[in-house]
Structures are given as structure tokens and as C-alpha cells.
Amino acid sequence: xxxxxxxxxxxxxxxxxxxxxxxxxxxxxxxxxxxxxxxxxxxxxxxxxxxxxxxxxxxxxxxxxxxxxxxxxxxxxxxxxxxxxxxxxxxxxxxxxxxxxxxxxxxxxxxxxxxxxxxxxxxxxxxxxxxxxxxxxxxxxxxxxxxxxxxxxxxxxxxxxxxxxxxxxxxxxxxxxxxxxxxxxxxxxxxxxxxxxxxxxxxxxxxxxxxxxxxxxxxxxxxxxxxxxxxxxxxxxxxxxxxxxxxxxxxxxxxxxxxxxxxxxxxxxxxxxxxxxxxxxxxxxxxxxxxxxxxxxxxxxxxxxxxxxxxxxxxxxxxxxxxxx
Amino acid sequence: xxxxxxxxxxxxxxxxxxxxxxxxxxxxxxxxxxxxxxxxxxxxxxxxxxxxxxxxxxxxxxxxxxxxxxxxxxxxxxxxxxxxxxxxxxxxxxxxxxxxxxxxxxxxxxxxxxxxxxxxxxxxxxxxxxxxxxxxxxxxxxxxxxxxxxxxxxxxxxxxxxxxxxxxxxxxxxxxxxxxxxxxxxxxxxxxxxxxxxxxxxxxxxxxxxxxxxxxxxxxxxxxxxxxxxxxxxxxxxxxxxxxxxxxxxxxxxxxxxxxxxxxxxxxxxxxxxxxxxxxxxxxxxxxxxxxxxxxxxxxxxxxxxxxxxxxxxxxxxxxxxxxxxxxxxxxxxxxxxxxxxxxxxxxxxxxxxxxxxxxxxxxxxxxxxxxxxxxxxxxxxxxxxxxxxxxxxxxxxxxxxxxxxxxxxxxxxxxxxxxxxxxxxxxxxxxxxxxxxxxxxxxxxxxxxxxxxxxxxxxxxxxxxxxxxxxxxxxxxxxxxxxxxxxxxxxxxxxxxxxxxxx
Numbered sequence: 001x002x003x004x005x006x007x008x009x010x011x012x013x014x015x016x017x018x019x020x021x022x023x024x025x026x027x028x029x030x031x032x033x034x035x036x037x038x039x040x041x042x043x044x045x046x047x048x049x050x051x052x053x054x055x056x057x058x059x060x061x062x063x064x065x066x067x068x069x070x071x072x073x074x075x076x077x078x079x080x081x082x083x084x085x086x087x088x089x090x091x092x093x094x095x096x097x098x099x100x101x102x103x104x105x106x107x108x109x110x111x112x113x114x115x116x117x118x119x120x121x122x123x124x125x126x127x128x129x130x131x132x133x134x135x136x137x138x139x140x141x142x143x144x145x146x147x148x149x150x151x152x153x154x155x156x157x158x159x160x161x162x163x164x165x166x167x168x169x170x171x172x173x174x175x176x177x178x179x180x181x182x183x184x185x186x187x188x189x190x191x192x193x194x195x196x197x198x199x200x201x202x203x204x205x206x207x208x209x210x211x212x213x214x215x216x217x218x219x220x221x222x223x224x225x226x227x228x229x230x231x232x233x234x235x236x237x238x239x240x241x242x243x244x245x246x247x248x249x250x251x252x253x254x255x256x257x258x259x260x261x262x263x264x265x266x267x268x269x270x271x272x273x274x275x276x277x278x279x280x281x282x283x284x285x286x287x288x289x290x291x292x293x294x295x296x297x298x299x300x301x302x303x304x305x306x307x308x309x310x311x312x313x314x315x316x317x318x319x320x321x322x323x324x325x
Numbered sequence: 326x327x328x329x330x331x332x333x334x335x336x337x338x339x340x341x342x343x344x345x346x347x348x349x350x351x352x353x354x355x356x357x358x359x360x361x362x363x364x365x366x367x368x369x370x371x372x373x374x375x376x377x378x379x380x381x382x383x384x385x386x387x388x389x390x391x392x393x394x395x396x397x398x399x400x401x402x403x404x405x406x407x408x409x410x411x412x413x414x415x416x417x418x419x420x421x422x423x424x425x426x427x428x429x430x431x432x433x434x435x436x437x438x439x440x441x442x443x444x445x446x447x448x449x450x451x452x453x454x455x456x457x458x459x460x461x462x463x464x465x466x467x468x469x470x471x472x473x474x475x476x477x478x479x480x481x482x483x484x485x486x487x488x489x490x491x492x493x494x495x496x497x498x499x500x501x502x503x504x505x506x507x508x509x510x511x512x513x514x515x516x517x518x519x520x521x522x523x524x525x526x527x528x529x530x531x532x533x534x535x536x537x538x539x540x541x542x543x544x545x546x547x548x549x550x551x552x553x554x555x556x557x558x559x560x561x562x563x564x565x566x567x568x569x570x571x572x573x574x575x576x577x578x579x580x581x582x583x584x585x586x587x588x589x590x591x592x593x594x595x596x597x598x599x600x601x602x603x604x605x606x607x608x609x610x611x612x613x614x615x616x617x618x619x620x621x622x623x624x625x626x627x628x629x630x631x632x633x634x635x636x637x638x639x640x641x642x643x644x645x646x647x648x649x650x651x652x653x654x655x656x657x658x659x660x661x662x663x664x665x666x667x668x669x670x671x672x673x674x675x676x677x678x679x680x681x682x683x684x685x686x687x688x689x690x691x692x693x694x695x696x697x698x699x700x701x702x703x704x705x706x707x708x709x710x711x712x713x714x715x716x717x718x719x720x721x722x723x724x725x726x727x728x729x730x731x732x733x734x735x736x737x738x739x740x741x742x743x744x745x746x747x748x749x750x751x752x753x754x755x756x757x758x759x760x761x762x763x764x765x766x767x768x769x770x771x772x773x774x775x776x777x778x779x780x781x782x783x784x785x786x787x788x789x790x791x792x793x794x795x796x797x798x799x800x801x802x803x804x805x806x807x808x809x810x811x812x813x814x815x816x817x818x819x820x821x822x823x824x825x826x827x828x829x
Binding site: 001002003004005006092095096097098099103106107110111156253311314315317318 | 407408409410582587591592594595600601602603604605606607608609616617618619620639650651652
């Protein structure tokens, strides 16, 4: 497969997953806000903080209200990570490599883009309850995954898209968890109160993990939630699971099915995965959840860079030619 | 309301509006509207309003389709095109500039006898032009014999010096040709342009057929329409023929996503099952061309390149080209990669060289041209120039090297100021201009806001030159959507029609 094509497929996977997770972020916050006591102000800033774009937001806007933040996260083309930007970029990536996609996949990605534009036209961020819109976007993306799942051959291209998708998801699950860190409770004494539990429940629901969590752990307990979302071996949105999948993809791409590593990307993902595999939740809490997640996000970025230098980077054909002669 | 529902509502409103404007429920009431058969040839009706025999069956079916249904068919066709992303003029992050080429749902039908003549004429022309290209880059016999002026060829900016002395693989220069023709009021076809470089539009011919098939499933079963869907297979076979390897690696080379025909490049690569490559994907080593893949370098043997000659190789042609591949021309000269079309074909589709094509055919083949050339006045020649300056208001003036309907004056439709402007342009740079009498483009009934009405069309069939020369039995018919307009270019408000070539 052409290196450039592989790179576009990888980013297609990442951008779609990013957009889907933003829809989830917005959903989790709506759920949280509805459970807040009336005298407590709505908190939307934590959402932007968790995406890592708080600085950009501050340079663009001075209004920190719900509508402004929703606009920024969903429809703002000034925000390179907004849903609209991600969907535009996934469509651009898909268009560039359309000859490598099934007709249905391309058409659904195209449709997704027009749905987003329509939402912008209708000023969805001003609606009292825009959740139905984000639900539709999320479902459209899930539909694209479903089509791919049932029509794409399990060859190189498939693994590059999955790789992008799972690395992005690992990053985003860590950020969803971080929303809780940024949300302020009325006072320190409220830790462990019903309000605190409501927050954790909303968070689990946003990753469609509430029922699974209940079945595994029963009661809501912060350290159990952290264990579930970071270390669980079977839940497909846990960070460990995502890394395990990413590692599987990398090994299928290189054909290295005997363990160990064949290139720096495989080495890095293997190390990261095994660190989580043998971690206990008390290690994480002891280190500090926020710091732990921050650290993890940096490592995921490094891994993405290694994938780029291993598979996507092109040699400059001009330099190579002039050296030859 | 869903996205689709919203569009359906828009459609309902549109349909009702059209209905209000139409006196009757059926289209047939509109048939005479817009037709003045004394001025031009209509493909469906004779000048006394009778149906031409090859349209009879279609006309009978059309009569039974209510205007509402017709508008619905048109609406679905537009939706399908948009969903497929059949767009041109693609610019980054700006959906305003991403347009679909309007596909009119009333087809253009060509009877078999008419087609056979076209086919023979196009084969003859392609064969002669290929011999001409081989000659001007090698022995230059036709120049020495004074049939074509030497300075016209050797002085042309499209005459590529690096190609001198070169014979491309299998001696084929123009592998893919998309000749533009029109039908004049005498009912005869005339060649307008040969388009030997990188003719585009073939994806519209193919995709339009799929859409129109869905619109008239019954008619398709009965009518006997020659298929075009095997074009990608024929194209691939032709490209493979250019290599001596048993399983050559073929690719489509595109300038990239910002090119207006990117959709087509990607479509053809997908249909042929070959890689779509950009310049940055390719690298030349030891005069061989390689693709940069996730598994290392892989050699490529044949490139259907959709990059202009000048941008192919910054080491040989334009040094500032960011699209090309440094060293690819050397690899081509060494015979390690085949390029379709061959670099250098542009010199034969210059509008001034066009005037000599009948002589070129006679010179190489000893035959009379089967298809008409439009009489052409070369402003470079004094006698012709004087005629052009005196008769500019009757003539169409064209720049010899401009494409896409730009740099053009349609005398009868232009103002006095425009006439004066072009007279000055011609005087200051005569070699840059040619002039032709105004031809009347034939019309085909088309679905418009005012119901069915005649619109002017041209015709672009596609010719492949591989093991043999083959004319694909179909074409891109471009239609000027504006009433009375003669400009069919997509960049200037043109649309397209599916073109049916009948078995008999």
C-alpha cells in the first residue's frame, strides 16, 4: 500500500473517532449539568479543558457560556479539533483515498459532512436540548464503522484505520475521565456524596459503559471506575483494550505475529500496553489520576509520531534524484 | 426533519412551481417551445416538427411521463451525483466551490449509421495524427515536404525539444483522445478540437449512464443501447499493452485533490483497480520509477498521467513544478516507464495546426478525410487575417492555445467594443489567433425550468489507441444550460447528457 494512502486511512480513522468522542463529551456534560443542584452554576469550561483547547478558546472568545462552548466544540472551524473540523478532515482524507474505500463508506462519510453543515445552518448550539443532534452524528459514525466491519477485507488498509481509531479512542477515554477531574464539586466535603456518584455515573453512560460496569463491579466507586476505564481487559473503550488492539494492528501490518517488535512503533506500543497490563488501580491513584492521564496522553502522541516515521514518511524524490546524479 | 426529508420538501416545492408554470400535466405540451428549426438542427425533431425515427420509441415513452415524475427523476439524479461526490472544481474546505456537473435526464440519441461514420472518421484522424507526431519528432518529412509550415511546429511552445528523436513504447503517442465535435445546421458533424493531451470527462460518461439507467429502466431493456461500462477494462488493457512485462504495474498519476478532475482520476483508478499516485509517491532510482509503499519501494511500469507535460519532471520541463517526479523523463527515455499520453502530443492539438489536419490525413494515408474540419482562418497569414478583421462580427475568434472556452470571441453575440478589442489583440499578436465561421450547434430537448426545451450541445467521444484504435460507443454530450447559449464548458455553466449509441 502507498505510504501516503496508509497515512490518509490512519487519519480517517482518527478523525472519525475524534468526532464521535466529542459527541460523547457533550452528552456526558449535559447529563452532569442536569443533575446539578439549581444553585450551582453550569460548568462547561471543564469540557474544553479536557480537550486540551482551553488556551485557544480563551484567545477566541470571552464568553464562557454553554452556547459559546458548544459552538466551539462542535461547529467552530477555527477550532481544529471541533467536530466539524474533524469531520471535514475525515471527509478530505476519505476523498483523497476514495479508490481505496467502498462506495458505501464514502457515501456515508460524505453524508455525515452534510449533516454537520446542516447543523451549523440550524444553529444547533442555541437549542435548549441539542442532544438529539449529537446522537444522530454519533450514530452516523457508528454506521460507518458497521459498514466497514462487514465489507472491508482484513488487509493492510483495514489495520491502519483500526490503528488510528483505537489510538484516538485511548486518548479520548483518558480525556473523558479527566472531565471529572476538572469538574468542581461545591466543596471538598462533597467527595463521596450522592452528587459525586451522579457524576461518575454520567461519565460511564457517556462511554456506553454503565451497564457493563454495574455487572462487573456493582456499586459506584471512583477507583473502580478508574480501573474499569483504564485497565479493564474486555471493555472496548478502556485504554488498555485500545492499546491491545493497536498493538494487534501494528503486528498484522508488519506481519510480525510472533511477539516482540520489528520496528520502533511496535516496541513503543508493546511497552505501553504491558505497563497497563500489569498496573493496579492503586498505582494510578497514588501517582495522581490527572497526572497519570496526562503522562499517558504524551506517550500516545509519541507512539503516533513513531507510526508516522515508520510507515508514512516519504522520501523527498527531488533530493534523492539530485544526489543520484 | 432529516436531511433527506428536507431535500424532498424542497423538491416538492420546486415540482409544484414547475407544475404551475406548465399548462398541462404532460411534457408533450412543451415540445415546440424553444424550437426554431430553421436556425439549427434538432436531434429529436425535424424542421417540420416530426419526430426523427431513432427518437420515436423514446418519445413515445417520454409522452407518458408526467412533468412531476420527470422533475422527480431529475431531482434524484442530482441527489445521486452529490451523494457519490461526482464533483468538479474541488477546493479545500470550501464546499461553495464544489459543484456537481448538472446531468440533464433527457438523453441524446445517436442512430447506428450516423455512429459508424463517426467511428470511421475518428479512427482515421487518430491514426493520422499519431503518424504526424511520430514524424515531427523524428524525420520531419511532412515539414520538409512543405505540407505544414515548419515554423508553426518547431516554433510552437508545445513542441517539446526533449522528445526529439524519441519513439514512445509501441510507437503510440495519443493513447487517449477526447475529440470535440458539433453538428451544424446541415446535419453534418464537424470536428472542433482534437484534445490529444489529457482529455477529461469520461467518468461523467460512465457515471451518467448508471444514473440514467436507473431513471429509465424499461426503455433501456427495449431500446438496444450499446454499453460503455467496459471502458475502464479497455483502458487498463490498453495501458498494460504499453509494457513488455507480463503483469505490468499500472498507476494513475494525479496532480492531487485540488485538481478540478480529481474525482475522475480517483474514479478511474478505482474502476481499473490500480493505484492512484501523486508525484510525491514516486521516486526515480537508476532510471526506474518506484512507488513508496509501507513495504518499501515497488516499481511502476505504466502511468496514465493526468499531469500536463510541463509539470511532469522538474529536471526536464518546468523546474518549479511541485507536482512532478524528478528524473521521470529520463526513465521514460530509457524505456523503463510508459506514459499515456506520451509527452509532446500538445503540438498536434494546437488550434492553428488543426487547420492542417485534412492535409495531414491526405499526406500520411492518401485518403480523403471522412469527418469535416471547420473552415479555419489563420490570422498568421495575411490574406486570412484581413478577412478576419473585416468580418469579425460573423466569426468566432479563438486563441490558438487556450482551452475551456476562455480567450474566445463569438462575433455575432459580442458588442462593438469587444469586436474592437479583439481586432487589436489579433493585430498585436496574429499567430495567437484563428477564426472560424459561426457554427450552429444542434439542440436536444432538455428539462429546464420552463419544461422541456431545446438546448445546444456538443459531443465528445473517447478513442483508445492500444493494440488497435477503438472508439467507445458513447460519449460525453455537453449541453449549454442557458437558453440560446453556445458555451457548453462545465466551467461556464454547461451540463451534460447521457449519450445513447444504438445497435441499429
